[in-house]
Amino acid sequence: MQERIVAMLIRASEKGQHYVSGGDMAKELGISRAAVWKYIESIRKDGGKVQAAPRRGYRLANPGDLLLEGAVQVETATIGRDYVYLSQVDSTNSEARRCIRAGCRDGLVIVGEDQTAGRGRMGRSWYSVPGKNLCFSVVLFPEGLPINQASLLTPLTAMAVYEAIVKVTGLPVELKWPNDLMLGGRKLGGILLEAGGETDRLRYAVIGVGINVNLAEVEIPDILADIATSLYLAGSKLVPRRYLLQEILISLDAYYEKHLTYGPGPMMAEYRRLCSTLGQRIEFLWQGQTMSGLATAIEADGGLVVRTSSNNTLILRSGDVHCL
16 A cells, blocks of 8 residues: 555656645545555655645655655566565565565565665675665576576676666766776676576576665765765766666666577677776786786676786686776
């Protein structure tokens, strides 16, 4: 019922009507006006800035930033058909795995406002501020996709996020191999892929995405001050998180459908064009030793080809790289 009320408020704001009568909502939903008020209070507790005016009703003051069920609305083939918003969760990827065990549908999106144990790659923690960032996970059951193509869901997601950010903000985002979103040489966001399957077939994939959207400079910890940024800091204006999330889900759904239909070739060609790591001298860890070289190519399976200073060729499948 709360989801339907949120959808009514969003719909009114997008039509320019602003206020929705409590009586009209009660009549349409078949509940009392007192019940409507209780749901409005619940929406407020979940971050909805709902204003009330006598004889006019209720309106949302933050329609562009609300991430509740009913607010985020996309018309997609798979991704976002089912949507869950959690005001607090340990990790959206961990919740996604629990949902898989409980029998969720393909394309489920889980958004976490406050992650108490957010995770990045290689066991690292992911720092986030409630109300300022986007942290979400997508559950996929890619029928027929070979398990050796699971890693390609990372560059696929990176391109979808890149496309959405450029559309919403116009900012010059860069893609850094293997999973980082960069802006002005600083980290804007990252992607965490977790997958499982049989010997030759991928059974499920969980794609976690974290983006620093409206973080102010004082909200970035000192330890991250020189390496992290946000869309707000780069563009000097607040970014509506709901609009951005909707564009990401639409873009990700389109890339995913093309990947299933045409294979990874077209997608990887586009990723190579956008990846800022190519052509750069990089530093990386290889068999416990710090090495450097020139990033020359990205293979069909996503591996990064590096020509070392001793003219050897190595292929990195994972790990961190640092541009020199």
